Amino acid sequence: MTDQLPAAQLAHIAATRHEGDAAFRVLSREDFANARAEITQWEGYAPTPLISLSALAKAISIGEVLYKDEGPRFGLGSFKALGGSYAALRVLQRQISAKLGQDVALADIRTGRYKDEAAQITLVSATDGNHGRSLAWGCQRFGAPCRIYIHAEVSEGRAEAMRDLGAEVIRISGDYDESVILAKSEAEENGWFVVSDTSWEGYSEPPRDVMAGYGVMTSEICEALPTAPSHVFLQGGVGGLAAGVVAGLRQHYGADAPRVVIVEPELAACLFESGRTGxxxxxxxxxxxxxxxxxxxEPSGMAWEILAEEASDFLTMPESIVAPTVRLLARPLEGDTAIEAGESAIAGLAALIAARQDAGLSEKLGLDAHSRVLLIGSEGVTDPAIFAQIMNGQDVV
Ligand SMILES: Cc1ncc(COP(=O)(O)O)c(C=O)c1O
Incomplete structure (x- = not known):
């Protein structure tokens, strides 16, 4: 094992999986198919690369490490480009259809047939960056005004990227949860529409569409891999990424679908806690x-329904392995492709590397020299200033 590989103690929970059909019910085959049919028509659509990191796989004694690099997605820098933008289009479809009293097609909104109507519909969301960028981009494409609420810690680079896409960005002094509350209350007062990537009691359509959009990424993976990987390590925020991907994998591979390992920062471990309490x-x-x-x-309720049935393991990881893993991808072991990834992209990979250096944890996760592990590199360099700091050797913690 080379000392280039970041090591750390990870906390682990083996989940008691609930029985059920959430991977088919919460997100149906039709939800995924509709999203795919629409999104693959968008200008600039191209599948993102699925990269096999063989030198790294060898270094950590594993069969294969497969890294789906979402950096190039629609030029927006992350997988989120697939979700918020599609959910925005679907809100416009529902609202314009209701107003005109007839079903309108997504393609007609996309191509500007209802541009006067779309210009009257303001879409809002709270975000820590990537979702807001996707929403802003969708609104710009489909002609709807967009307001994005960000909390105190969101970097100015990320705020600027959303302004550049035409969004009005409102920065608050509180935290993420407070930005969510403000977005909701201002939307209610003004007749705007919240397009969130997380669900709550009575609010499920946009988050379902967001996850259905992520399915484009999963279908590209399934097309590229005739046999299912043995494991998928998925980083979790509210759980939408993980739930969208595992539902797609279950629908495609059935009983052969990979073992699902959820990875979160120690500092924000809501899915880990959910795994613990059930x-x-x-x-x-x-x-x-x-x-x-x-x-x-706070986990997304809909995402949790899927993960409660599909996730086998929950891990948390320390901050100390973030920067070294970003650097390892950008300056890879000899023979591997260099990948420029953002801080949130590498959580799954960082946890996999750490787990392979801990024999007990590897055994608990069923990882061995034959395992083929799928990772979602969920963002490229979405904040160049932070990336530069990391590459300059500063352990930004
Ligand atoms: C780059 C990146 N990776 C992973 C996630 C986690 O996605 P989710 O909140 O759907 O779990 C996010 C969410 O913002 C993200 O921006």
């Missing part, structure tokens, strides 16, 4: 993690 459980965030996209204290 029900959706909040986590009180005391300090912000560097992995900004994973800084969520």
């Amino acid at each position: 029900e959706a459980t909040n986590f009180a965030i005391q300090e912000e993690t560097l992995m900004a996209g994973l800084s969520c204290g």
Whole structure:
């Protein structure tokens, strides 16, 4: 084992999986198929690369490490490009259809047939960056005004990227949860529409569409892999990414679907807590993690329904292995492709590497020299200033 590989103690819970059909019911085959049919028509659509990191696999004694690099997704820098934008289009479809008293097609909104109507519909969301960027981009494409609420810790680089896409960005002094509350209350007062990537009691359509959009990524993976990987390590914020991906994998591979390992920062471990208690459980965030996209204290109810049945293991990881893992991807072992990844992208990989250096944990996770592990590199360099700091050797914690 080379000392380039970041090591750490990870906390682990083996989940008691609930029985059920959430991977087919919460997100149906039709939800995924509709999203795919629409999104693959968008200008600039191209499948993202699925990269096999063989030198790394060899270094950690594992069969294969497969890294789906979402950095190039629609030029927006993350997998989130697939979710918020599609959910925005679907809100416009529902609202315009209701107003006109007839079903309108997504393609007609996309191509500007209803641009006067779309210009009257304001879409809002709270975000820590990537979801808001996707929503702002969708609104710009489909001609709807967009307001994004960000909390005190969201970097100015990320705020600027959303402004550049035409969104009005409102920064509050509180935390993420407070930005969610403000977005909701202002939407209610003004007749705007919240497009959130997380669900709550009575609010499920946009988050379902967001997860259905993520299915485009899963279908690209399934097409590229005739046989299922043995494991998938998925980083969790509210759980939408993980739930969207595992539902797609279950629908495609059936009983051969990979073992699902959820990875979160120690500082924001709401899914880990939910795995421990067996029900959706909040986590009180005391300090912000560097992995900004994973800084969520409250699981998405819909995502949890799927993960409660599909996730086998929950891990938390310390901040100390974030920067070294970003650097390892960017300056890879000889023979591997260099990948520029953001802080939230590498959680799954960081946890896999750490787990392979801990024989007891590897055994608990069923990892051995034959395992083929799928990872979602969920973002590229979405904040160049932070990336530069990391590459300059500063352990940004
Ligand atoms: C880059 C990145 N990875 C992973 C996630 C986690 O996704 P989710 O909140 O759906 O669990 C996010 C969420 O913002 C993200 O931006």
